Amino acid sequence: MADRTTPGGDTVAGIGEFGLIGAMTEGRAQPSTTLLGPGDDAAVVAAPDGRVVATTDVLVQNVHFRFGWSSPAHVGRKAVAVNLADIAAMGAVPTSVLVGLACPPDTETSVVTQLVDGMWEEAARARVGIVGGDVVRAEELVLSITALGDLGGRPPVTRSGARPGDVVAVCGRLGWAAAGLAVLGRGFRSPVGVVNAQRSPEPPYAAGPAAAIAGATAMIDVSDGLLADLGHLALASGVGIDVQTDRLTLDQKLVDVGTALGADPMRWVLTGGEDHALAATFPSYTDLPEGWTRIGTVLLPDTGVTVDGRPYDGETGWEHWR
Amino acid sequence: MADRTTPGGDTVAGIGEFGLIGAMTEGRAQPSTTLLGPGDDAAVVAAPDGRVVATTDVLVQNVHFRFGWSSPAHVGRKAVAVNLADIAAMGAVPTSVLVGLACPPDTETSVVTQLVDGMWEEAARARVGIVGGDVVRAEELVLSITALGDLGGRPPVTRSGARPGDVVAVCGRLGWAAAGLAVLGRGFRSPVGVVNAQRSPEPPYAAGPAAAIAGATAMIDVSDGLLADLGHLALASGVGIDVQTDRLTLDQKLVDVGTALGADPMRWVLTGGEDHALAATFPSYTDLPEGWTRIGTVLLPDTGVTVDGRPYDGETGWEHWR
Structure with a gap:
């Protein structure tokens, strides 16, 4: 266990837990849903629907992000974004997040403040509050975010409601983060569009509630990969899904990166x-x-997920732990 | 990064993320507040008050617990208990928890299942659901728990409402976990009463809402130490507090352990x-x-926390990061 307590405030050990929590929370503008913000044993958040949607995701340094590839601010944005996307995928409007931060005592304070700035930046984009948190020491940097949201009187849109004959549609970018990862993995830092997509996603939060209002029968956020996540949805719904590649837009940026990297x-x-x-x-x-945008069709049960009517011949997405 | 993927299911890498989440959630009885449990992008929890109380705490192996001293089940119970206590300290009734678990891929599956069994044991004691979670790989074991609760139409009881002339009271054990820590630190494993108090606390959850109903003006859970936490409450309320030691019960077990350890x-x-x-x-x-039980009195501002009318001559509690 590292225990290098510096006299100044340039490491988290130097400014201490309460100093760190102060830096994370003081002087930040909270939205009206934050009824009681950080500083007490717990926060109080508006849940006007009478139900609250809740999800949690954990990000670990060198597993889910690398500071060589992403700035602390990008990582903070990403940690909040991946959780808010899960709230939107239920058809709910995100209201707030709570932050658990574990890091080595010799972590530079500026790294943490930039992380937190990134979190607040994404929170502001989605108009949610950062209402609570915990800061503890650990041997590596681990970010644990919980997001809450409100259904506004609608039923949640689960993964299990798809029915044969439904259309399959997506909203938001596909493949950009993967292209960015490929670029970074080859040691490049551009094109910046795909690289920044890898550093922090830009989920279309408002599209979740909009889909719910329009009558979406099932929904999921694409975190593992389109085919993998449609597979989760198909399995939960007991249906098959066919994706039609001619309906998937290939942005010129992705084509260019693909050409450059073969x-x-x-x-x-x-x-x-x-x-x-x-x-x-x-x-x-x-x-x-x-x-x-429509990209496919829900089929009869037990056909799995197909691409242009055929099984896909490759890894369908991110496999955890491997 | 350890990457020893064993062929069987005896490590978390072997059974994989989805197997692990299944082991954590399948076949578990959820309370009626769990409207949509684990398995989708997010959970849905009842928030009948129209507000939700939320808190998060992170526990790191060898910082907040040691498997040499505590079983995984004790650690699981503790991780849930410390969060539910924060909900109770607002005067709210806990409804649910979400679990973030980061651990090395070569962690034995049985360690995780015992951890989770302990979490469910404590959740059942408080009649809350474990409604969601995330399992990721990391170099050390980190548990991040978020707890939610319901205020039942009451205002939250914050730290800032104490007024001069109020009485100060406590509910629950004081000093037991510290005595247990002293015992374990000397290499002993008994008396089991104080040792188990260190392994996992037993916060009096129902006492929080009961205090709120009785008109409590301020409340806090004693996590850092009585004087330290009363100091937080006094600071937030802008008051002083005097603790009268003749009102604090010294259980014979603590006296015996004190005598044995000097x-x-x-x-x-x-x-x-x-x-x-x-x-x-x-x-x-x-x-x-x-x-x-009454243990003291709220005084005029700027007198700090005193013991029997005098400043306390020692460390008042746990200082993080040091």
């Missing part, structure tokens, strides 16, 4: 995770909400 | 953390709820 950009779109787009199913008669 | 048991009571008793202030005319 990689197939459609593979990034189909199997790349971490963009946190939303994928949902809708009754076939639905006028899709703004930003949503 | 230590002052009253010091454990005044400064020992981790029992997660509740401390609160009440108007002087209050009939204290069952289980609450």
Whole structure:
């Protein structure tokens, strides 16, 4: 256990737990949903629906992010974004997040303040509060975020409601983060568009509640990869899904990166995770909400997830622990 | 990064993330507040009050617990208990917890299942659900728990409402966990009463809402030590507090352990953390709820926390990071 307590405030050991929590929370603007913010034993958050949607995700340094590739601010944004995307994927509006931060005592204070700045930046983008947290020492940096949200009187949109004949649609980027990872993995830092997509995603939060209002029958956020996550949805719903590649837009940036690296950009779109787009199913008669694009069809049970009518011949997405 | 993937299911790498989440959640009885349990992008929990109380605490192996001293089941119980105590300290009834677990891939599956069994044991004791979670790989074991609760129409009891003339009261054990730590630190494993108090606390959850109903003006859970936590409450309320030691019960077990180790048991009571008793202030005319004992008085501002009218001559509690 590192125990290098410096006299000044340039490490987290130097400024201490309460100093650190102060730096994380003081002087930050809270939205109206934050009824009692940080500083007490617990926070109080508005839950006008009478139900609260809750999710938690943990990010570990050198597993889920690398400071060589991402700035602390990017990591902070990403940690908040991946959780808010899960709230949106239930059709809920995010209201708040809580932050657990474990880090070595000799972590530079500036790293933590930049992490926190990134968290607040993403929180502001989604108009949610950072309402509580805990800061503890550990041997490596671990970020644990919990996000809460409100359903606004609607039923939650689960993974299990898709029915044969529904259309499959997505909103948000696909394959960008994977292209960025490929670029970074080769030692490049550009094009910055795909690299920044890897550093921190930009999930389309408002598209979740919009899909719910439009009558989405099932929804999931694309964290592991489109085919992998549609597989989770198909399994939960007891249906098959066919994705039509001619409906998937291949942005010129992805084509260019694919050409430069000798990689197939459609593979990034189909199997790349971490963009946190939303994928949902809708009754076939639905006028899709703004930003949503049809990419496939829900089929009869037990056909699995197919691409252009055929099984996909490759890894479908991120496999944890391997 | 350890990457010893064993072929069987005897390590977490062997059974994988989804197997692990299944082991954590499948076949577990959820209370009626769990409207949608684990398995989707997020859970849905009842928040009948229209507000939700939320808190998060992170526990790190060899910082907050040691497997040489505590079984995984004890650690699981403790991780849940410390969070539920924070909910109770707001005067709220806990409804649910979410679990973030980071651990090395070569962690034995049985360690994780015992951890989770302990979490469920404590959750059942408080009648809350474990509604969601995340399991990721890391170099050391980190547990991040978020707890939610419901205020039942009452205002939250914060740290800042104490007024001069109020009585100070506590409910729950004080000094037991510190005595247990002293015993374990000397290499002993008994008396089991204090040792188990260190391994996992038994916070008096129901005493929090009971205090709120009785009109508590301020409340805090004793996690850092009685004097330290009363100091937080006094600071937030802008008051002084005097603790009268003749009102603090010294259980014979603590006296015996103190005699055996040559230590002052009253010091454990005044400064020992981790029992997660509740401390609160009440108007002087209050009939204290069952289980609450008066231990002191709220004084005029700027007198700090005193013991029998005098400043305390020692460390008042746990200092993080040092």
